[in-house]
Amino acid sequence: MSPVASPTIGTQFGGLTFFAQSHPGELCGSNGLPLTPNSITIFGQAQFLKTISHPYLCSYLDIIRGKHDEVISISEYLPQLVNSRPLSLDEVISIASQTLQALNYLNELGIVHRSLCPENIVLTDRGHIQLFNYGLYYMTNGGMDVSFPIGHPKYLAPEVYLGGRGAKSGSKVDVWSLGMIILELALGKQLWSDLKLAQCMRKVLSLLHIKVSVLERLAREHGCWEDCQEFPAELHDFISKCLSVSPCERPTPRQLLRHPLFQDVSQVDVNKHSKEEMQYQVFPGFQSHRIPVYQNVKHPLLERSLQELYYLWHLAGGDVQAELKKQGLIRTKAPILSIPNLVLLEGTVFGQVRDQTSMLDLRVVPLPLDTLYQRLVHVPLTSYYPLVEIKSEIISKEDGEQLEAASLPLIIRERDTEYQFHRIVLYDRLIKGYPYKKAAILKEAHKDIPPLYRGHIWAALLEVDGDVDGYYVAVDKETPTHTDRQIEVDIPRCHQYDELLSSCEGHRKFRRVLKAWVVSHPQYVYWQGLDSLCAPFLYLNFNNEAQAFACLSAFIPKYLHNFFLKDNTAVIQEYLAKFSHLIAFHDPALENHLVGINFIPELFAIPWFLTMFSHVFPLHKIFHLWDKLLLGDASFPLYIGLAILQQLRDTLLESGFNECILLFSDLPEIDMERCVTDSIELYCSTPRSVTYRQHELQPDASADNEINTELVMSPLPVAELQSELCPRISGADLLELLQKKKSKVVTVDIRAVEEYSRGTVAGSIHIPWSSASVPELSTLQASKGRIIVILGAHALHSAQVSWH
Structure with a gap:
């Protein structure tokens, strides 16, 4: 199908800029912290304007904070x-x-x-x-x-x-x-x-x-x-x-x-009438079924929402600040010309020449869409209307280039205008069909998630539905509670490098969402780290507190079940024991080294898992990490932690206890795309029973689940888990591994001769526990790289052999 011809430009954006008032000197607020710059306060307050939609109002699209307290607003114009x-x-x-x-x-x-x-x-x-x-x-x-x-x-x-x-x-x-x-x-x-x-x-x-x-x-x-x-x-x-x-x-x-x-x-x-519906006529005979009839046939790109157009315009090379510079609204100035004659100790300056560029100038700079049109001029008409119910061989052939782009690195895909266009158009349809299109959203999310719709897609992956607004409004977020003081202390330290979350409006929304969660979950208490856990959801749903709260409320039971109990010792200790077992399963040398220097997970991994790494990494890395985390089960964070350790493996093996403490106090740069890839590979190559936890939120038992209960994992005391170096595997997982054509399992039967003679797993190596020694076990060196399963009548005997 031939591409759509370039249209006459009818829709464009406008940008205007002004400067916020600077605080005199280094003033501090009542909490002893420096005052939030007015430009950040404006930035946070202006976010609400982006939610306003009315036929007779130009829509706000973005607010940008520049240097020297400059604020740029972009809206429909x-x-x-x-x-x-x-x-x-x-x-x-x-x-x-x-x-x-x-x-x-x-x-x-x-x-x-x-x-x-x-x-x-x-x-x-x-x-x-x-x-x-x-x-x-x-x-x-x-x-x-x-x-x-x-x-x-x-x-x-x-x-x-x-x-x-x-x-x-x-x-x-x-x-x-x-x-x-x-x-x-x-x-x-x-x-x-x-x-x-x-x-x-x-x-x-x-x-x-x-x-x-x-x-x-x-x-x-x-x-x-x-x-x-x-x-x-x-x-x-x-x-x-x-x-x-x-x-x-x-x-x-x-x-x-x-x-x-x-x-x-x-x-x-x-x-009753949205801004988009004002573009259509409704005939009297079709009042109950609104049929859009275009007054003027336009380019299909103009049917997309303004938010989508602005996002794609940015990807296509649109630069607001560059356009403002062309019009003289942003001017560079040599730093030496800004030096004042006198600076007092409290920060007051004298003799500084007032910069004329900081004066109010409300000229509107048009931001035409020509660049975007040219970038998408060759996109066929069918790409604007993707099929989600049926497939077409003709359309599939036209989407060949999109399939090629899917193999590129994620960071390139997120900056590719045409690829993002296809993903946005597709996801827009799927999101509008949620929850009926939940399976399709899940399938597409395995490929990637476009940043523009990440908040809505995460909500779909967490199965958020129902009257989330009504429930959130009903929660008392105003009555003082005993956790208010700790929340007030934690918020100013949570991702404050981000302009949105550091704004006064960001702090207010933080406080409301956290209080709503604490009040609506009386069985739990507020633990430090909950603010970091809330930050990604609040950032993506800044203008929708109810959805941020609903996502947080759905995320915690799935991945952090009972982590926020008043006494969560048993839950965390079991989680960390499983993490140690996972390290030993995939990297015995590293686990032996960490155990040898007594560098246990309690010293570094609690902030990882309590905040699902949101306290450790900046937001832009958390987004890519959680894109895959939300596709996995409750055990997937353990594999992410292991993937991080593998990137630091060489350094850890050469370090002692003190060096490891210093290393994790200031974590080196982590390749997040490699971390995600490695964690998926580790997850797929590990039997599910290895990460079984009794405190994990168990899914509803399926009616057709007829697995023998003797072949599944049963809960163990935390002390027993901590005493074992290697993980346990269920009988069901062992049988599944043995049935594979190219099985990588080596079974070692350590039972007594009498018990062994009654029956054993086919192909197993018999080394009785009573006579097991290092020389005999050294014969297993030839099986390096394979899964060695120790079969025994007593758990203690198996654990002791595994230490060798």
């Missing part, structure tokens, strides 16, 4: 402004209605625009409006985290100037701004277009003392009063109400939506 062409009165009324609907939606979310002006209202190709840059006031904590005032001076309400910097603005300030904008659009001319900034501010304040209506004053001042009198009575009344000087008399956006001006204007029910 269209270059056509609302005042770019003359508008009819019907169009002006429609714009007023759509703007009020958008403002009302923002107010319901606790957001005030405060920057409403014609430059922040754009027009779509269907004639609808979309508000732009509506999150600046929200993300900067009402302007407290930046050094510049927020809002266009000409369109700001008078009370904003009277309230000063610290006063918080409500929804009615946006109503004033809307009244000014609608008046300009209706008159077809700008107000005070030839006045300077200070003059505009004086003009706004002068409106506080007039005796006539603001509408009349402005119209007469610009010689347009006669034109205003020709307005419909409803429009005249609407503008007058918006421009009420007293905030008490000025209505809210919700109240204005019921104004008679809009009685014939339809309004969008956001709860």
Whole structure:
């Protein structure tokens, strides 16, 4: 099938940048830790904006924190402004209605625009409006985290100037701004277009003392009063109400939506209609079955979500900061030019020239999608609509290149635009079919997991479903508990190199999710390390605390069952004993060396397994590690730990006790892809009974499971496990190994002659325990590399022989 032709560019992104206010000197908070930079606070606060979806709002796509407290926001953007062409009165009324609907939606979310002006209202190709840059006031904590005032001076309400910097603005300030904008659009001319900034501010304040209506004053001042009198009575009344000087008399956006001006204007029910559905028409005869009928046939790439387009645009070479540099919004400066003349001991500086580039410049830099279109121009149409129920030989042939890319290293696949496109499109369909497509998601996850949908895929792998939001809301996360103090201490030390988790919003979400888990699991207690365990889930579901909590709640029983009991000694000791047995099974030389220098797993492995390595490795490595961990059972972490030791094997064999302690206090760089590959190979080559644990969450017994109970593993005391150097194997696993065509098993029967003569495993070597000695056992050296199984009547005898 021929590739899709390059479309006319209709959708693009816009970026704008500003600088957060720096803290003076090295100030510390009440907890004794340095204050969080305002740029990080803004970064965390702005994440919520990415969840907002409304037909009349430009979607936020990303927030980037740059150098020197610079913040860059990227959102949907269209270059056509609302005042770019003359508008009819019907169009002006429609714009007023759509703007009020958008403002009302923002107010319901606790957001005030405060920057409403014609430059922040754009027009779509269907004639609808979309508000732009509506999150600046929200993300900067009402302007407290930046050094510049927020809002266009000409369109700001008078009370904003009277309230000063610290006063918080409500929804009615946006109503004033809307009244000014609608008046300009209706008159077809700008107000005070030839006045300077200070003059505009004086003009706004002068409106506080007039005796006539603001509408009349402005119209007469610009010689347009006669034109205003020709307005419909409803429009005249609407503008007058918006421009009420007293905030008490000025209505809210919700109240204005019921104004008679809009009685014939339809309004969008956001709860029923998504932003994407606004692109479709619905015929009256198909109300119950929404059938999308495109008004204009577009390139199928434009059907993808904006989040997908932005992610692929980045992979295709899109660089926001490079685009801003081209427009002069980011400039480099020699460090020597930033040196102040005087620095006091508390950190205050003097004589530092103010950098002009740090001044507010709200120019919007368009980020066109041409690069992405060119990168995917040869992708066939069928790739945009993958089949998940049936297969096609024709489509399979077209996907040949994708199969070739699947053999490349993971880091290359994650940066390959076309490969990620195919994976994203496929996973998007599978996730929408969850839980019915759970098996297909599991199958694809064995190949790889695209970073864009990692949070949703992990939730599917952990079988998270049901009303997770309702359950999370019902959990009491506010009442103080005895664990609050420890949580407060742990959070500022957990993955704080990451800007998202180190933000104030990140700390708040951390606290809520951890408290929810502790409260909803009264049988457990809070152990240090639970915060590290929560970090990957919170990072991937930052704007969905309920899903982060649900994933954590599903992860712990599967991999850390009973690890968080108040007395978890037996659980951890059994786990570490099994880890020692696994080392001895695969690498006896290493295990003998570690035992010889008394470097036991208790000294280094508890943080590994208690946090599933999330305390040891940075987040970007944890993601790749857990991608495979979630596909395995509860024993798989043991193999990951063994794979790590194998990468350090040469160093460990040459080190003594003290050197090993130093080595694990600052763990060397670990090749994570090799670690994952090795752990899978180790897992596949090990009998399941070797890692059997009685404290593991046992799956439900299958009805058709007819294995003889005498052939399966039974629980053992921890002391007995610790006394044994080598692991035990179940009879069922032994029989399975012996039945293989090329069996690697060597069985050594150490029972007495009388017992041996009654019957034994075919091909076994008979070395009676009573006469077993090192010379006799040395004959087994020829079987090096094979699995040696010792058969005995008494466990103690078998354990003693295994030590040799």
